[in-house]
Amino acid sequence: MSIKIRCMMPRDYAAVTHLWRATPGMGLHAADDARAGILRFLRRNPRMSFVAFDGAQLVGAVLCGHDGRRGALHHLAVAQTRRKRGIGAELVARCLAVLARQKIQKCNIFVYRQNTSGQAFWLHTGWAARDDLRVLQKPAAARARPCRAC
Numbered sequence: 001m002s003i004k005i006r007c008m009m010p011r012d013y014a015a016v017t018h019l020w021r022a023t024p025g026m027g028l029h030a031a032d033d034a035r036a037g038i039l040r041f042l043r044r045n046p047r048m049s050f051v052a053f054d055g056a057q058l059v060g061a062v063l064c065g066h067d068g069r070r071g072a073l074h075h076l077a078v079a080q081t082r083r084k085r086g087i088g089a090e091l092v093a094r095c096l097a098v099l100a101r102q103k104i105q106k107c108n109i110f111v112y113r114q115n116t117s118g119q120a121f122w123l124h125t126g127w128a129a130r131d132d133l134r135v136l137q138k139p140a141a142a143r144a145r146p147c148r149a150c
């Protein structure tokens, strides 16, 4: 098996979403994971997300970005038939390398509590669970109040 990894491009969208949809436990968001949402993410975080190919078949994908302070990975997935061959770890390694090049010190991931297999992967590959933190979330306001200073 010769796996090639490269940056995710807009043209990969269909194959990437096909993989994500075929991956149980992948939480897909109607807007954020629609074509426009993913392309916006790739534009904002250029050359940071990766795909893995076995020949012409897309067999792995991960989204990577940062906010200027912390990195974040989303939607890491490897096709069921290609797992346990180092593809997931290599996709993550590429992301951490580009984050480090951009002086980002740490990277976060969000894993559903019920995804015990996914958590086992992250723990096995050296990620630490932050039991001292909780993720809190709120929808962004639709009516933004303009800032007087900008």
Ligand SMILES: CC(C)(COP(=O)(O)OP(=O)(O)OC[C@H]1O[C@@H](n2cnc3c(N)ncnc32)[C@H](O)[C@@H]1OP(=O)(O)O)[C@@H](O)C(=O)NCCC(=O)NCCS
Residues within 6 Å of the ligand: 023, 025, 074, 075, 076, 077, 078, 079, 082, 083, 084, 085, 086, 087, 088, 089, 090, 110, 111, 115, 117, 118, 119, 120, 121, 124, 125
């Ligand atoms: C998690 C996932 C991406 C791992 O991909 P993969 O290509 O099989 O992982 P790798 O082969 O690179 O594994 C790297 C190491 O982790 C280990 N590993 C892989 N999956 C594991 C799991 N579920 N539990 C524990 N260890 C695991 C491998 O044995 C390997 O260990 P080694 O370096 O000691 O040999 C893949 O199983 C997947 O797509 N799962 C469904 C989606 C998901 O849960 N994504 C993560 C949540 S955001």
